Amino acid sequence: MRIRLFKEFIIEKLIFLSGIASILFVILIFVFLLKEGLSFFKEINLFKFISGKHWYPISEPEQFGILPMILGSLLVTLGAIIFAVPLSIGAAFYISEVAPGKIKDILKAGIEMLAAIPSVVLGFIGMITLVPLVKNVLHLPTGLTAFSGSIMLGLMSMPTIISISEDAINAVPKSYKEGALALGATRWQAMYRVTIYAALPGIIAASMLGIGRVIGETMAVMMITGNAAVIPHTFFQPVRTLTATIAAEMGETVYGSMHYYSLFAIGIILFIITFIINITADMVLHRKHK
Amino acid sequence: MVNPTFRITGLDAFYGNKHVLKNINIDILPNAVTALIGPSGCGKSTFIRSLNRINDLILTFRREGKVCYHNQDIYAKDVDVVELRRRVGMVFQKPNPFPKSIYDNIAYCLKVHGIKDKDKIDATVESSLKKAALWDEVKNSLRQNALTLSGGQQQRLCIARTLAVEPEVILFDEPCSSLDPISTAKIEELIHQLKQSYTLIIVTHNMQQAARVSDFAGFFLLGELIEFDKTDKIFTAPKDKRTEDYITGRFG
Structure with a gap:
């Protein structure tokens, strides 16, 4: 007992x-x-840190401005969203609504495989295939650009967005679709006006989680985006992201120096950004369940 | 003799290997209520769902035989299924309003058919809700989410939605099976009124309901149409022993 x-x-x-x-x-x-x-x-004043345009952590006098990196991160993320979100939603719809059984299974397996590829491998592949391609096709001085990073990161975020969107679409009651079709809606009208509408909170949350993954990604961007800490003006120039800065410089700092602490400060900023994204995604998801 | 709206000849239906409808022959007359009764799983719903081809959504569904709507085989290759479903509306067993406002539920049907004029939409929303006897209950809350309505109100909204498309036939697939007696009475009253202008087919396993609302009744058993006749004949002088057993409550 x-x-x-x-x-x-x-x-x-x-x-x-x-x-x-x-x-x-x-x-x-x-x-x-x-x-x-x-x-x-x-x-260093927080506002100065965020809005400073120059990142010379070991010069004399040292300058800690992370605006180029914040913009770099945002630009790469924005590009990845534009590339990946519509494609992923389309894929999710194809898989859950259109694809016949066998193709569906193959696609789902493929998406899981894409999710399983380590980011450093994707970065490596991007470096030897995508980067030269971008350089040659667009006649740029270098293919290491925000654009290349966006495409690679978009690819990386697609499995997350696709599988969660697909769950949301599958969770839409079949009776909605039947109801719409019985009213004389075409298949596309039923999909576009009823199914997407009902699945929207889930699709938004899926995209947010995908974005969270893009912002936090390090290895692949570091290898592809060129890492120039300058304020970007177009998609087709090298940028440096917050994550890449930490990863690239951490090994070279002197323990306890300002440079060392500045990298942790970048970490805080990054943490806050992803935190906001996750909270937003969570709120959207919960609104759906009410 | 009036021309039948639907003429079904030799209809067989299958889900995979399961033979669910066996050689059904039936004429559905216009501006009348035809009730289909029978125990659960006897093929009534499958039958009614083949009349607007909503069963096409079920991948294992297969059929043989002819379903003619105004002398046109609806399973022929050149049939516009979307147009067919517009003319043959359907109200489902479980109320299935879209997760939108009451107004948008009806406006959706019109937008689907390319109507964009706001005044026209407003007018149709009002007239359909009136025809479905729901207007007085919701006229002050048209922007409210339809899912907050009671089950009976949701079902009447689904009827209003169907009416907004101006069909000729309305199929009711056990429209009252998830509703309370008061809502059921309202829907039956409504069916009674709709008979003036529409051809109605109603599936029900409530025999009193069939007796109350219908002009013709068909009795289904295990995928076969046992008997089809005027409702009062079916209920007072059934020809087949099985029909009699069922309506007197000996099984089912």
Whole structure:
């Protein structure tokens, strides 16, 4: 009797621990980031950090302006969205509404495979195929551009967007579609005005999660976008993203220097951006369930 | 003799290998209510769903035989299914309003058929809701989400939506099976009125309902049409022993 109660108690506590572990990790990560990054903001004004146009962390005098990187990240992300979101939604519709059974299975397997390719491999492939292609086709001085990064990142975010959108489309009751068709709507009208409409919150959330993945991606962008910390004016010039800056410079900083702390400060900014995106996606998803 | 709206000859239907309708022959007359009764799973719904080809959505569905609508075989190759479904409307067993406002549920049907004139849409929304006896209950909340209505109101909205398209025939697939008695009475009253201007076919397993609303009745059993006649004949002097057993409640 007592042993049984003890067992129950242990199991209950273990499950509780697993349950709160992820939240705990997030809090710990955030606290750690703040601890390392906040001391930086004692020296450098936050507004100056965000709006500064020059990133010379080891020059004399050093300058910490991450505006080019913020714009770089946003530009690459925006490009990836424009490329990936419509394509993914189209793919999700094809898979869930149009494709016959066998093609559907093949496509779904393919999408899962795409999700399983490590980003460094995608970056590598992008570097030897996409980058020269962009350079030659568009007659640019270099193919290492925001445009190339957008396409590669778009590819990377597609599996997320497709599979979650497809779930949302499948969750639309069949009776809606039947109702629309019975009223004399064409297949496309039923899809466009009823099914998309009912699945929209899920599709938006899927896109947001895809965007979250794009903003946080590091390896592939670092290899493809050229990493020039200048304010971008077009899609077809090299940019540097927030993530690439951290990854590229962390190994070379002196522990405890301003440069070292500035990278953590970038981490905080990045964390806040992805946090906002995830919260927004969450809110959209929850509105659907109400 | 009036020309039948639907003339069905030798209709057989299958889901995969399952033979669900066996050699159905029936004439559906215009401006009358035809009720189809029978126990669950006897093929009534399959039958009614083959009249507007909504069964085409089910991949394993297959049929043989002819379904003629105004002497035109609706399963012929050159038939415009979209146009067929506009003229042969359908109200489903479970109310299925779209997750939009009451107004948009009806406006959708019009937009689908290319009507963009706002005044015309407003007028049709009002007249369809009036015909479906729902106007007085919702006229102040047309922008409200249709899913917040009660089940009976949702079903009447679905009827209003069907009427907005101005069909000639309306198929009712057990329209009251998920509704309470008061809503059911309202829908039956409505069916009674609609008979003046539409050809109605109603599937039901409520025999009192069939007796109350219909002019003709057909009794289905295990995929066969056992008997088809005027409703009062079916209910007072059925020719077949099985029909009699069913309507007197000995099985089903």
